[in-house]
Amino acid sequence: MKVPFVDLRSMHMEIKDELQEVFDRVLSNSSFVLGPEVQRFEQEFADYVGTSHCVAVNTGTAALHLALAALEIGPGDEVITVAHTFIATAEAISAVGARPVFIDIDPVSFTMDPALLEAAITSKTRAIIPVDLYGQIADMDRIQEIADRHGIPVIEDACQAHGAEYKGRKAGSFGIAGCFSFYPGKNLGACGEGGAVTTNDAELARKIRLWRDHGSSKRYEHVFPGLNMRMEGLQGGFLAVKLKYLDRWNDERRAAAAAYDAALAETDLVTPVEMPYNRHVYHLYVVQSEKRDQLREQLAEAGIESGLHYPTPLHLQEAYRSLGYKQGDFPVTEGVKDRILSLPMYPGIQSDAIARVVSELKEGCYVG
């Protein structure tokens, strides 16, 4: 029995008729870029997250980029984020011409360690981007408290945490803006690319709307040179359909995580920890082992796909060599990178698939 890492196909087959209706509707009204489908999704997603505004864009990278651009962050500025994340978080900082400043993560939550934040703040720091990695929200109260003391805005990278909660509040509702990706494999994914910024700041939302559409709110009148980062009409329609299923899909991910937790408890694998203040939505289910490479190979031989998120931290990437970081700068990040292993995780993963993964893992590790 083969076990894929994700299964987008069955998820989409289940709602095929509804997606087909969107396609027919957009085909007949030809609102291919922005338009009513996107507007409706923006309203529904803002309501879901609990913010007053949502601005839909074409990728999560664009969401981060435009949040920074609308805050007028640019050359000479510094933005603090974590070294253990997908490169898009830092690329958005680079895209506006600012300098990414990395800090380490907490070894239990895998998110920004608030205890390290204050020391990284300088007179040039213009924003802080904590990442809700793997499906759980960073320790926002502690981060926000430090940020507020220094008058620095927080932008939440919620690209892996659609529907996650921190002390009862949804991902994307923290800081001045929340940024989402709707890449197909995310907890809420488009049938293509997509992204959004959520915020309670009307002025910021207005600026991001201008930025995404050539600095224009009225056709052929441009108040500044912006970009083209608009969401497509089809994606807005598909996302509005899929949003209705997000909570159920997240529950299925949580059930799969609970099944893994229980089955792996007697092994020497370190299983993910749901922080007491969080409701984790398991975008990824990441275990840790000293024998990671051996286990990964063994799973592969058994037809079980797994992933590494992420094998090379950002401060050691060729892309960021010019920042001058070196091996040893972020011991927690560097320590976990060789131990982490992402197991198959997707809504609707069957218990026999989980059992296959577990039994294969048990062959390869100490069971006490």
Ligand SMILES: *Cc1c(COP(=O)(O)O)cnc(C)c1O
């Ligand atoms: C996916 C992701 C992004 C970027 O999203 P895209 O839609 O692929 O541009 C940014 N940050 C994190 C943490 C992500 O996982």
